[in-house]
Amino acid sequence: MLSAEGIHHAYGRVAVLEDVDLSLAAGEVVGLGGPSGSGKSTLGRLLAGRLSPSAGRICLDGAPLPGTAPRRPAPVQYAPQVPELAVDPFWTVGRILDNGGTPDPLALAALGVAPAWHDRRPVELSGGELARVSLARLFHPALRVLICDEVTAQLDALEQATLLDRLTALTRNRRIGLLIISHNAALRARYCDRSQVLG
């Protein structure tokens, strides 16, 4: 349902992506790998509509993605690498979770977001807890595709496994396409239906 065809992207004169294709079906878990600088994050941002490609088409169910300023929560969401930077340090966890509307109770439960955290500030959560909050808030009712950009890179092995187990079970269950961007081939092999490697 999410498809990217012939994607080119350049930062100034530096071409990062050249003629890249990628597709992601509902409920599918796809890995995106490649060495540092190969354009993994750039492709993730392009797919989420945070950047516009220099050339190529990105479609959701055959229709172009809504622009960068949607009036309602966008169907494709992007979770950046560092959860500490992805949340406003002044906000409480409850407010962060409410940002896209009432948070999905299934997603909250599946990701293990505790109600006790609601009055805390991001700084009062651990890295793993914050990663889960930062993901859970993206599960609004119209979510179709979730792009996770190295979201577990800062976590220890146990926390990494717990989070990815819960996340993949949740997206498969809710028929949400999941793109896991990771340089870790073993991790991709374990959780993804298939993997694509850039560069």
Added chain:
Amino acid sequence: MTALEILSRGPGGTRGGRHPLWRGAGAAGLVLLILAAAALMPEPWLDVNAQAVGRAPGPAHALGTDSLGRDVAARTLAALAMSVKIGLLAATASTAIALILGLAAALGRVADHVVGVLTELVLGLPHFVLLIMVAFATGAGATGVIFAVALTHWPRLARVLRHEAQTVAASDYVATSRALGRSRPWIARHHLAPHLLPQVVAGFVLIFPHAILHEAGLSFIGLGIEPHLPSIGVMLSDSLREIVAGHWWVAAAPGAGLVIVALSFERFGEVLRAATAPPEGTP
């Protein structure tokens, strides 16, 4: 409070939370006290008295009298009140200019460039020379001083606000809020404003002592408050002639008063800025 204490404060601000409050109450109390005392002071205390010229501090005049027989304590108080009033006005105007320019810079590339050049220009000129030029151009006196301080003290704060606004606008959490369907005005209200407010408050508190010092400076060289009015700058300027006669008290009282008011606000501003930074000081 030392930098170490500020760094070690807990996320709830239990430790840093009380100190700035007390300091703030202290600084605000000092200002109110000066304003109230100056307003309540009987007018004759400021009068010239030919019978008590150049008296050293004593029972009749706690801080002595000057070469015209005016009570130094009463005159210092009135001068500090004048300074505080001018300082508040000028600091408010300066902060408003900084806020408008800082926000304007976040609007677009051209606006940002214009604000950047303007800021560099004002910062590039020698500070006091610019003050003198503006004060002179706007006709000296109290109005001139207010204009001069207001028009020269915004660049540093404007630069801080501009940087803060750009950092927030480019942050992942703003991008996420956009992707979750939030409008630009909503983001300005809920992301930008909470980040800018502490900077604006601290900026104002830090501009205030500068405004007071520069009011004194301009009055000292004769471009500020009219010489017959009580003003710290005028008093210090007058005291130059009396110091050679050994009348140290004529300079000591206004000098110390100025330093105490300016320093207490400077310290208060520093602590306030540290205490209201986002939890853990993340950018």
